[in-house]
Amino acid sequence: MDLVERQNDVVRVRFAPSPTGHLHVGGARTALYNYLYARKNSGVFVLRIEDTDAARSTRESYEGILRGLRWLGLEWDEGPDIDGPYGPYVQSARSVLYHSEADRLLREGKAYRCFCAAAELDAMRAAQEARGEAPKYDGRCRSLGETEIEERLAAGVPSVVRFAMPRDGETRFRDVVRGDFSFGNAELDDFVLIKSDGRPTYNYAVVVDDAHMRISHVIRGDDHISNTPRQVRLYDALGYRLPKFAHLPMILGADKTRLSKRHGATSVDAYRDLHYLSEAMVNYLALLGWSFDGKRELFSFKALIEAFSLKRVSSNPAVFDIAKMEWINAEHFKMLPPAEKLELVAEALEEEGLLPPAFEVDLSRPVDLKLVAGKEPLRIDAIDAAKKGFARELPRLALIIEALGNRLKLLRDVRELMGYFYTDDFARDETAVRNHLASKEAASRLEALARAYEDLQYFDRPSVEETLRALADRLGLQSGELIHPCRVALTGKTVSPDIFWVIVLLGKAKTVERLRAAAANAPIPPAAKEG
Numbered sequence: 308m309d310l311v312e313r314q315n316d317v318v319r320v321r322f323a324p325s326p327t328g329h330l331h332v333g334g335a336r337t338a339l340y341n342y343l344y345a346r347k348n349s350g351v352f353v354l355r356i357e358d359t360d361a362a363r364s365t366r367e368s369y370e371g372i373l374r375g376l377r378w379l380g381l382e383w384d385e386g387p388d389i390d391g392p393y394g395p396y397v398q399s400a401r402s403v404l405y406h407s408e409a410d411r412l413l414r415e416g417k418a419y420r421c422f423c424a425a426a427e428l429d430a431m432r433a434a435q436e437a438r439g440e441a442p443k444y445d446g447r448c449r450s451l452g453e454t455e456i457e458e459r460l461a462a463g464v465p466s467v468v469r470f471a472m473p474r475d476g477e478t479r480f481r482d483v484v485r486g487d488f489s490f491g492n493a494e495l496d497d498f499v500l501i502k503s504d505g506r507p508t509y510n511y512a513v514v515v516d517d518a519h520m521r522i523s524h525v526i527r528g529d530d531h532i533s534n535t536p537r538q539v540r541l542y543d544a545l546g547y548r549l550p551k552f553a554h555l556p557m558i559l560g561a562d563k564t565r566l567s568k569r570h571g572a573t574s575v576d577a578y579r580d581l582h583y584l585s586e587a588m589v590n591y592l593a594l595l596g597w598s599f600d601g602k603r604e605l606f607s608f609k610a611l612i613e614a615f616s617l618k619r620v621s622s623n624p625a626v627f628d629i630a631k632m633e634w635i636n637a638e639h640f641k642m643l644p645p646a647e648k649l650e651l652v653a654e655a656l657e658e659e660g661l662l663p664p665a666f667e668v669d670l671s672r673p674v675d676l677k678l679v680a681g682k683e684p685l686r687i688d689a690i691d692a693a694k695k696g697f698a699r700e701l702p703r704l705a706l707i708i709e710a711l712g713n714r715l716k717l718l719r720d721v722r723e724l725m726g727y728f729y730t731d732d733f734a735r736d737e738t739a740v741r742n743h744l745a746s747k748e749a750a751s752r753l754e755a756l757a758r759a760y761e762d763l764q765y766f767d768r769p770s771v772e773e774t775l776r777a778l779a780d781r782l783g784l785q786s787g788e789l790i791h792p793c794r795v796a797l798t799g800k801t802v803s804p805d806i807f808w809v810i811v812l813l814g815k816a817k818t819v820e821r822l823r824a825a826a827a828n829a830p831i832p833p834a835a836k837e838g
């Protein structure tokens with residue numbers, strides 16, 4: 308296998324997570340940039356699991372990372388579950404390769420066995436620190452003779468394989484994002500390639516794998532810049548062709564320190580659970596370190612693939628701004644086709660325990676879904692079969708969504724904005740109740756309205772509006788004097804979509820019941836007097 312000649316310079320990129328925790332915003336951004344670069348350049352996106360740290364790697368984390376990537380829509384072409392020409396794609400299954408390449412380095416004198424015990428290394432470090440030197444392995448095992456090595460191996464003395472770093476000269480590399488780097492080799496140590504338990508270290512395995520998997524571009528977080536010179540030396544020693552490097556800028560929290568748990572949710576799962584749209588999250592992640600023209604910020608997934616380039620990745624740290632992500636989410640939500648919106652809202656209501664509804668509502672006329680969906684015909688039967696349990700509810704839900712219009716921006720607000728359509732146990736704004744319901748007048752007006760609605764034959768929007776206005780006239784009131792208490796009685800709030808739609812969509816029985824309940828509870832003892 309000649310790894311110096313790479314075939315036709317096909318773009319092959321990889322995301323290489325260690326399965327030691329959640330898929331974080333930073334990791335997801337790295338995965339996304341790799342994915343976009345691959346798709347833009349008709350390349351291949353590889354997922355490789357770096358589980359050399361056996362103690363910290365877990366199955367749970369592995370599954371979580373795959374789930375997160377899939378949720379974001381970042382499907383890989385080769386990976387642990389999709390075999391390809393250069394697999395397996397899990398490092399723990401590749402140890403034969405790491406050992407054969409290490410043997411080659413040992414034979415060629417580019418690596419050596421080190422038998423130093425932990426106590427000896429500690430003493431070395433202490434002595435160096437006492438002399439004011441930066442601690443590093445001093446290379447004492449480099450000069451061991453062949454017989455000495457054989458004897459120790461035969462005696463079963465534990466050993467590691469270390470890289471024989473050139474003692475002088477410089478290591479240079481060019482980074483697509485950050486420009487040229489140069490490190491003095493004297494500053495780099497004889498780092499370990501194979502640990503005493505036979506496992507490879509990160510710096511070693513990553514180079515062997517990137518070369519053998521024909522990776523053309525290594526796109527990763529800039530916390531790996533300091534590892535890169537060691538890796539470059541290894542490429543050289545192993546006779547591999549160097550990939551291009553692109554190190555992505557760090558992601559900071561609002562206080563300009565590195566993004567961490569202190570700043571709130573950092574895992575992709577958390578944002579999924581908060582009902583963010585995956586496409587909005589992808590859009591926002593793309594902006595963390597990349598810009599199209601410094602102006603345009605809204606992108607569909609498809610548009611991102613078209614627009615993305617490594618040239619426009621910034622070397623300055625990016626700041627994670629949750630308000631901006633919310634705005635992007637709201638914009639994506641607005642643009643969703645009605646059927647998709649309906650499905651997502653139904654899903655969110657289901658997760659909130661609001662679907663199936665606590666009570667059934669029979670709308671007085673069958674709902675014409677074509678009317679609801681505007682230009683696009685809405686096919687309820689296209690919606691996930693799992694939702695069939697409440698399929699009967701979907702036409703009403705479509706109308707509720709329509710009535711809410713742009714008020715509904717974030718799926719996580721479904722309970723707040725539409726809970727009262729689905730349960731009697733909805734939040735009531737205490738001030739609104741006090742101001743609008745806590746009086747004898749309010750009680751008698753609500754009772755009169757309940758009676759008028761009870762007698763109404765067609766409970767459609769024109770009829771409910773006409774009835775309320777006629778009653779207001781009869782009582783010598785402004786319509787608002789009936790509308791305000793009615794709104795609070797039905798929704799618990801002073802703001803809602805068009806009240807007549809709310810009435811129609813709650814249905815006659817529920818509307819009358821809530822108006823009566825509010826009338827029965829009034830007058831509520833007034834709150835402590837102000838002033």
Ligand code: GLU
Nearest residue numbers: 323324325357513527531
């Ligand atoms: N497993 C490494 C990490 O999760 C990958 C680094 C790399 O892309 O080289 O940080």
